[in-house]
Amino acid sequence: MTKTDTKTFAPQPIDIKNEKIGLEKGAAVVVVGAGAFGGWSALYLLRAGYKVTLVDAWGAGNSRSSSGDETRVIRSTYGDNEFYFDLNVRALALWKENQKAWNKKLFFNTGVIWFCYDEKTPLVDDSIPFARKHKMNYEYLSLEEVKKRYPAVHTENLHHAWLDPFGGYLKARESAQAVLEAFLNEGGEFVQTYVTPGDIRSQQLQNIKLSNGSSLHADAYLFACGSWLGQLFPEVLGNIITCTKQEVFYFGVPKEDALQYDQLPAWVDVDGKDFYYGIPGNANRGFKIGVDQRGERFDPTLGERISNPQVLANARKFIEMRFPGLKDAPVVESRVCPYENSPDGNFIFQSHPEAGNLWFLGGGSGHGFKHGPALGELVANQFKG
Numbered sequence: 134m135t136k137t138d139t140k141t142f143a144p145q146p147i148d149i150k151n152e153k154i155g156l157e158k159g160a161a162v163v164v165v166g167a168g169a170f171g172g173w174s175a176l177y178l179l180r181a182g183y184k185v186t187l188v189d190a191w192g193a194g195n196s197r198s199s200s201g202d203e204t205r206v207i208r209s210t211y212g213d214n215e216f217y218f219d220l221n222v223r224a225l226a227l228w229k230e231n232q233k234a235w236n237k238k239l240f241f242n243t244g245v246i247w248f249c250y251d252e253k254t255p256l257v258d259d260s261i262p263f264a265r266k267h268k269m270n271y272e273y274l275s276l277e278e279v280k281k282r283y284p285a286v287h288t289e290n291l292h293h294a295w296l297d298p299f300g301g302y303l304k305a306r307e308s309a310q311a312v313l314e315a316f317l318n319e320g321g322e323f324v325q326t327y328v329t330p331g332d333i334r335s336q337q338l339q340n341i342k343l344s345n346g347s348s349l350h351a352d353a354y355l356f357a358c359g360s361w362l363g364q365l366f367p368e369v370l371g372n373i374i375t376c377t378k379q380e381v382f383y384f385g386v387p388k389e390d391a392l393q394y395d396q397l398p399a400w401v402d403v404d405g406k407d408f409y410y411g412i413p414g415n416a417n418r419g420f421k422i423g424v425d426q427r428g429e430r431f432d433p434t435l436g437e438r439i440s441n442p443q444v445l446a447n448a449r450k451f452i453e454m455r456f457p458g459l460k461d462a463p464v465v466e467s468r469v470c471p472y473e474n475s476p477d478g479n480f481i482f483q484s485h486p487e488a489g490n491l492w493f494l495g496g497g498s499g500h501g502f503k504h505g506p507a508l509g510e511l512v513a514n515q516f517k518g
């Protein structure tokens with residue numbers, strides 16, 4: 134690949150009006166990466182009439198991938214960013230539609246509660262008009278109301294809470310596998326192999342190289358390789374997609390009142406410095422707490438998935454404060470997952486500056502999972518033109 138000045142590749146917020154590709158029905162498309170972005174894109178490209186081959190080095194929802202954890206929060210709240218609010222609304226509809234068709238429960242409508250420290254909380258407040266527009270209103274909860282409904286929550290340092298009754302959580306790893314299963318049932322082809330991009334000539338990627346020494350040719354290529362995108366395209370994306378080590382801990386709730394905890398909504402401690410969030414029911418895996426603060430740089434292939442004791446100590450301190458009944462709760466599982474960060478947290482769906490048939494989809498930046506089906510649909514619409 135010839136050297137590219139990364140300055141020529143400026144990631145933009147996804148703008149569906151500017152990205153028409155116009156690929157003819159029946160054309161061959163290779164999608165690399167069977168995570169939330171690649172899996173759903175492959176499925177919707179297939180449904181749009183393309184001949185799709187999906188490739189993944191370690192399989193759909195594997196432990197190294199960002200989509201490989203047990204669960205992910207699904208929430209519409211995005212401050213004043215209407216694009217992501219609307220994308221989530223569409224995603225939620227598609228999650229429900231597909232899980233019904235597959236007869237598999239992947240979405241758990243527990244609601245999402247936002248713990249607000251101040252009277253004004255722009256991240257939530259600014260989404261309220263969009264919630265109204267979609268008839269998906271949030272519910273304002275005074276501290277008295279929070280205490281009454283959720284006695285396990287310590288409210289003293291809060292001002293109020295907002296409940297989004299339409300959100301909840303998704304099974305992550307299982308969803309990635311369900312999408313692959315649907316893709317295969319609907320006629321797609323899957324190959325498990327590590328891929329490197331082939332040569333670019335005449336503004337086209339000629340093929341991709343497989344780890345068994347062979348190669349694969351297609352009319353268009355979509356690289357949805359999550360945290361690996363920066364390594365695969367160092368000249369273009371090396372400084373744009375960076376990978377950080379993120380940690381989640383699952384705590385064992387007390388045997389006497391497990392239900393009280395398991396039935397809590399997913400929650401976000403919105404003004405806390407470290408932006409903790411959690412999924413109490415968490416598909417029966419334990420009371421999950423996630424740390425959204427960016428961790429150290431991480432190699433998604435070779436990095437050891439061992440928790441940092443200081444990060445655990447901080448998470449434990451927080452959980453004792455917000456849910457005092459979990460003071461002595463043991464860690465029953467922990468997990469290290471990579472964030473695939475774009476510079477501004479926006480997703481990236483753009484072509485390679487030197488190859489019009491080579492597309493990147495990535496930059497989930499710690500919030501991409503829930504959008505998978507809506508992104509897949511968007512990608513397929515853009516390919517159709």
Ligand SMILES: Cc1cc2nc3c(=O)[nH]c(=O)nc-3n(C[C@H](O)[C@H](O)[C@H](O)COP(=O)(O)OP(=O)(O)OC[C@H]3O[C@@H](n4cnc5c(N)ncnc54)[C@H](O)[C@@H]3O)c2cc1C
Pocket residue numbers: 165166167168169170171172188189190191192193194195197198199200201204205206207326327328329357358359360361365379380381423470471472473494495496497498499500501502503504
């Ligand atoms: C701790 C944590 C918490 C999160 N919480 C939430 C949340 O609550 N809600 C939410 O919506 N999102 C959340 N996210 C973000 C979300 O999980 C990601 O944005 C999303 O999963 C990204 O999907 P992806 O398909 O881009 O990447 P991945 O899931 O990483 O998939 C990339 C795939 O590409 C494959 N691959 C890579 N390189 C190659 C290659 N060269 N050849 C072949 N295959 C290759 C990998 O094996 C992998 O399967 C969280 C992320 C983390 C880490």
